[in-house]
Amino acid sequence: MKWSRFYIIIMVLVFAAITAFLAFGPRKTYSEVERRELAVFPAFDTDSWMDGSYTAAIDSWFTDTVPFRDDITTTALALADMRGVRMKDGEEEISFHNVGTLAMNDEETEEEPLQQAEKEKADKPAPTRAPSPTPKAPASEDQDPEKEDASKPSATPTAEEKSKREVEAAPAHENTTISENFAPVAEDFTAASNGIIVTGSGETTRAIMLYGGNKTVTANYAGVANHYKELMPELNVMVCVIPTAVSYYCPEGAAAYSGSQLVQINNVIEHLRDDVIGINIYSILGEHRDEPIYLRTDHHWAPLGAYYAASKIAEAAGLPFLDISEYDEHVVHGYVGSMYMYSEDIRVSQNPEDFVYYTPRKVQYKTYYVNYILGADWSVAGEAEQKEGPFFLQYPDGSGGAYCTFMGGDAKITRVVTDTKNGRKLIILKDSFGNAIPGYLFGTYEEVHVIDSRYFTRNIQDYIEEYGITDVLFANNAFHASTPATINAYERYLTQGRAEEEVSEEAEAVEEQ
Amino acid sequence: MVFADLFFIYVFIPAFAILYAAAYLIEKKKEKTLLRNSVLVLFSLIFYVWGEPVYILLLLLGVIIDHICGRTHKEIAGIVLHLLLLAVFKYGNLILATVKAAGADVPEVDIRLPIGISFYTFQSISYLADVRAKKCEPQKSFPRLLLYISMFPQLIAGPIVRYTAVASAMDARKTTENDIADGIRRFVYGLGKKVLLADQLGEIVKQTMGAELSSLSTGMAWLGLIAFSLQIYYDFSGYSDMAIGMGKCMGFQFPENFDHPYMCASVTDFWRRWHISLGSFFRDYVYIPLGGNRCSKIKWIRNILIVWALTGFWHGASWNYLLWGLYFGLLLLLEHALYYRKGQGECHGVTALFRRITGLAFVVLGWGIFYFEDFGKMRRFFAVLFGANAVPVSGDYLLKSTLSQNALLLAAALLLCFKFPKTDRRGVTVLRAVWTTAFLVASTILLVGASNHPFLYTRF
Numbered sequence: 001m002k003w004s005r006f007y008i009i010i011m012v013l014v015f016a017a018i019t020a021f022l023a024f025g026p027r028k029t030y031s032e033v034e035r036r037e038l039a040v041f042p043a044f045d046t047d048s049w050m051d052g053s054y055t056a057a058i059d060s061w062f063t064d065t066v067p068f069r070d071d072i073t074t075t076a077l078a079l080a081d082m083r084g085v086r087m088k089d090g091e092e093e094i095s096f097h098n099v100g101t102l103a104m105n106d107e108e109t110e111e112e113p114l115q116q117a118e119k120e121k122a123d124k125p126a127p128t129r130a131p132s133p134t135p136k137a138p139a140s141e142d143q144d145p146e147k148e149d150a151s152k153p154s155a156t157p158t159a160e161e162k163s164k165r166e167v168e169a170a171p172a173h174e175n176t177t178i179s180e181n182f183a184p185v186a187e188d189f190t191a192a193s194n195g196i197i198v199t200g201s202g203e204t205t206r207a208i209m210l211y212g213g214n215k216t217v218t219a220n221y222a223g224v225a226n227h228y229k230e231l232m233p234e235l236n237v238m239v240c241v242i243p244t245a246v247s248y249y250c251p252e253g254a255a256a257y258s259g260s261q262l263v264q265i266n267n268v269i270e271h272l273r274d275d276v277i278g279i280n281i282y283s284i285l286g287e288h289r290d291e292p293i294y295l296r297t298d299h300h301w302a303p304l305g306a307y308y309a310a311s312k313i314a315e316a317a318g319l320p321f322l323d324i325s326e327y328d329e330h331v332v333h334g335y336v337g338s339m340y341m342y343s344e345d346i347r348v349s350q351n352p353e354d355f356v357y358y359t360p361r362k363v364q365y366k367t368y369y370v371n372y373i374l375g376a377d378w379s380v381a382g383e384a385e386q387k388e389g390p391f392f393l394q395y396p397d398g399s400g401g402a403y404c405t406f407m408g409g410d411a412k413i414t415r416v417v418t419d420t421k422n423g424r425k426l427i428i429l430k431d432s433f434g435n436a437i438p439g440y441l442f443g444t445y446e447e448v449h450v451i452d453s454r455y456f457t458r459n460i461q462d463y464i465e466e467y468g469i470t471d472v473l474f475a476n477n478a479f480h481a482s483t484p485a486t487i488n489a490y491e492r493y494l495t496q497g498r499a500e501e502e503v504s505e506e507a508e509a510v511e512e513q
Numbered sequence: 514m515v516f517a518d519l520f521f522i523y524v525f526i527p528a529f530a531i532l533y534a535a536a537y538l539i540e541k542k543k544e545k546t547l548l549r550n551s552v553l554v555l556f557s558l559i560f561y562v563w564g565e566p567v568y569i570l571l572l573l574l575g576v577i578i579d580h581i582c583g584r585t586h587k588e589i590a591g592i593v594l595h596l597l598l599l600a601v602f603k604y605g606n607l608i609l610a611t612v613k614a615a616g617a618d619v620p621e622v623d624i625r626l627p628i629g630i631s632f633y634t635f636q637s638i639s640y641l642a643d644v645r646a647k648k649c650e651p652q653k654s655f656p657r658l659l660l661y662i663s664m665f666p667q668l669i670a671g672p673i674v675r676y677t678a679v680a681s682a683m684d685a686r687k688t689t690e691n692d693i694a695d696g697i698r699r700f701v702y703g704l705g706k707k708v709l710l711a712d713q714l715g716e717i718v719k720q721t722m723g724a725e726l727s728s729l730s731t732g733m734a735w736l737g738l739i740a741f742s743l744q745i746y747y748d749f750s751g752y753s754d755m756a757i758g759m760g761k762c763m764g765f766q767f768p769e770n771f772d773h774p775y776m777c778a779s780v781t782d783f784w785r786r787w788h789i790s791l792g793s794f795f796r797d798y799v800y801i802p803l804g805g806n807r808c809s810k811i812k813w814i815r816n817i818l819i820v821w822a823l824t825g826f827w828h829g830a831s832w833n834y835l836l837w838g839l840y841f842g843l844l845l846l847l848e849h850a851l852y853y854r855k856g857q858g859e860c861h862g863v864t865a866l867f868r869r870i871t872g873l874a875f876v877v878l879g880w881g882i883f884y885f886e887d888f889g890k891m892r893r894f895f896a897v898l899f900g901a902n903a904v905p906v907s908g909d910y911l912l913k914s915t916l917s918q919n920a921l922l923l924a925a926a927l928l929l930c931f932k933f934p935k936t937d938r939r940g941v942t943v944l945r946a947v948w949t950t951a952f953l954v955a956s957t958i959l960l961v962g963a964s965n966h967p968f969l970y971t972r973f
Contacts, residue, residue: 007942082921
């Protein structure tokens with residue numbers, strides 16, 4: 001046999017085998033690793049054909065749904081990892097991902113890590129909003145229902161009740177900036193791109209999103225909280241900016257590429273009115289940083305971190321707080337979070353962690369959800385009927401969606417009615433970091449409402465009045481607190497969904513004051 | 514459709530290969546090419562329609578112009594029409610924006626660039642010019658002319674194939690087993706260059722030249738520029754390899770487009786090795802008709818600058834490409850004055866090394882002009898290259914990290930710029946089969962894991 005013929009036969013067989021694999025292998029509709037719905041075969045129409053988007057969508061579908069996609073993408077990351085060798089900074093290995101520039105001065109605005117990552121994957125099909133597999137409520141979640149009909153808002157409080165709450169809701173508090181610094185981060189710097197660094201090895205592997213921050217934006221974040229207080233003086237307004245992992249685990253070698261979250265948190269505190277409470281959770285998290293208070297493989301904090309934060313929130317509100325011993329511990333083993341796909345660093349995947357969360361043992365509560373129906377561009381297309389459901393969802397071991405344990409995600413209004421009877425009702429205005437907080441406040445508040453900074457379509461003043469809310473907590477992570485979109489949303493919540501006359505009357509009244 | 518796409522490699526190519534092989538078997542003894550040509554034209558049109566459902570009409574219009582003007586010997590009119598179409602569809606937006614900037618009231622029109630227009634227009638021009646110069650007879654068959662212009666391997670990113678290079682093969686061609694084996698290997702190596710090297714290097718480029726320049730360190734800027742120099746080479750030469758490989762499998766011998774350009778002895782030598790089909794096009798159809806170097810010195814300088822301005826502008830409808838072309842025109846004039854006058858072309862030792870290093874440095878710096886369409890960004894980038902941004906106290910840790918994270922990639926990319934001796938020993942065939950399979954599988958895996966990376970040169 002001629003050698004060239006031998007070569008042709010081999011190569012034709014290889015091509016044929018891969019072609020057959022791609023043509024006849026099982027195509028999936030969901031990626032566990034990327035946690036998103038995969039592309040669907042496009043429906044034909046003349047317009048999409050003429051502008052080329054129909055054929056482009058077929059290409060995308062073919063690539064996106066290849067058989068064993070998750071295994072192949074994992075292998076792809078392992079291959080890409082072979083581009084270089086690991087560099088060591090003392091004992092620590094650090095890899096930079098998408099960090100192109102040095103840290104510089106306070107010029108850039110920042111976006112939440114997720115938003116940035118989604119932008120970069122914009123040419124991929126729209127990701128799903130719900131994790132898979134569908135989680136189940138744990139048996140312990142079957143709480144006794146409250147005796148009163150909790151599915152409806154309680155009666156609007158009387159003036160006397162309001163007055164009483166106002167007094168209760170104003171604990172002695174003085175806003176002071178934080179002096180401790182738990183990370184070797186240079187002051188007032190901005191990383192020019194939202195990069196990720198991966199540090200450590202084995203069980204200490206940790207992916208960290210570098211931070212930018214902008215003092216103008218964080219001052220506006222304080223400003224919007226002040227505005228809530230100005231419009232609703234009887235409300236106890238609290239602000240709690242949540243530091244992310246970079247505040248505590250950024251290695252010295254990478255410090256110059258990240259801005260200081262502490263600087264921005266202090267900037268928020270400095271700009272708050274005296275009667276708006278700035279809550280310092282930075283210090284308590286720093287004191288406990290040797291504990292698993294942040295997830296190593298996900299951009300979120302761990303539920304334990306939220307526990308410490310919640311203790312400071314209850315303290316600031318002047319209310320009791322349940323010790324961690326009053327909770328049952330649950331573990332999702334083999335958890336690999338979002339940072340695997342954002343960093344595309346195989347080490348993150350190779351070193352899963354335990355996702356540990358806590359459910360209150362004795363508190364009785366019921367959870368009601370109004371889910372938002374989202375359009376293809378993540379915009380709110382509608383609102384579903386209110387329905388009751390579990391607050392904590394149970395995910396199986398190995399599930400990458402375990403952070404959705406709390407309420408199952410963000411696109412909803414959540415209302416938790418507890419058996420705590422003190423007349424205090426809290427709204428948490430938050431991003432996904434805030435989801436881990438409410439579970440620790442069921443023994444603290446009579447009601448806990450959770451509203452996301454991206455999905456609320458009602459009027460917040462009406463909502464506060466309708467449910468007799470006494471406390472509002474702004475609980476955003478440092479990235480989101482540095483994002484104009486968050487501030488704009490909170491401002492919009494004050495005016496959206498109201499009759500124009502009503503709004504203008506109120507504006508006049510405020511001006512007169 | 515682009516070559517580095519799973520749908521192209523594992524749906525389009527197999528379907529085409531099966532039908533083409535069937536046509537080949539039918540025609541084998543008759544020594545005809547009608548069936549094979551028909552399959553090739555059909556798939557070429559599908560290939561183009563897949564990405565450009567509307568602009569296929571523009572391509573067909575171009576072939577009609579070639580057919581009519583070639584047969585009626587109105588070649589100049591045909592060339593003018595092609596240049597007009599190119600001016601409208603490639604440079605229309607730039608012309609309108611420039612006129613508007615000058616204060617004129619022009620309508621808001623956004624003309625989308627038809628894929629591959631620069632390449633197939635130049636093929637049409639070369640055909641008409643060769644007919645006019647009587648280097649070839651006008652093609653009487655419209656389908657054959659359509660085949661020449663639309664042949665999918667070289668349709669959207671070259672090489673710019675002369676009609677004379679494929680005319681006889683369209684009528685009668687033999688495909689040997691050696692050709693097919695070479696073609697497959699070339700195709701897979703080209704795919705590997707694109708996916709395993711160019712796209713990976715692109716990640717470095719994205720986080721350096723594509724990042725916020727006001728905070729880019731000098732070290733990272735240089736790393737980015739070198740990475741881009743390598744990326745564009747492997748991207749474009751990878752495409753050319755795939756095109757040449759597919760052509761070989763069908764019995765066509767497309768011209769080589771690259772000859773280890775970064776081994777160049779000078780800037781002049783670089784352009785003998787880089788995008789050879791474009792360089793030879795401008796030499797044969799612009800430079801020589803203008804008088805080449807057989808004229809007065811002033812005219813010769815004019816000819817050089819015209820050719821290089823056009824070469825630059827061919828790459829895109831943006832002024833930075835013009836600047837890039839003129840930059841090379843001036844460098845070539847300078848090199849001629851310093852090196853090549855009075856038979857000083859040959860040199861050895863330190864002088865040759867100096868020419869080599871400075872030539873390569875100028876080529877690499879030139880990619881900085883090429884990359885930035887925004888002149889403000891270009892200025893900032895060059896300022897950073899020469900030390901405008903101070904490195905922070907902690908040192909350029911990011912540069913060290915990026916270098917170590919990409920050390921093997923950069924080493925491989927640099928090493929493969931060199932020319933290695935070829936061997937045809939039998940044992941090598943087995944090794945080649947293993948290597949080719951590994952490249953193909955690795956490229957396929959990375960294509961699944963990556964978002965779509967279109968070839969850089971398909972933009973032109």
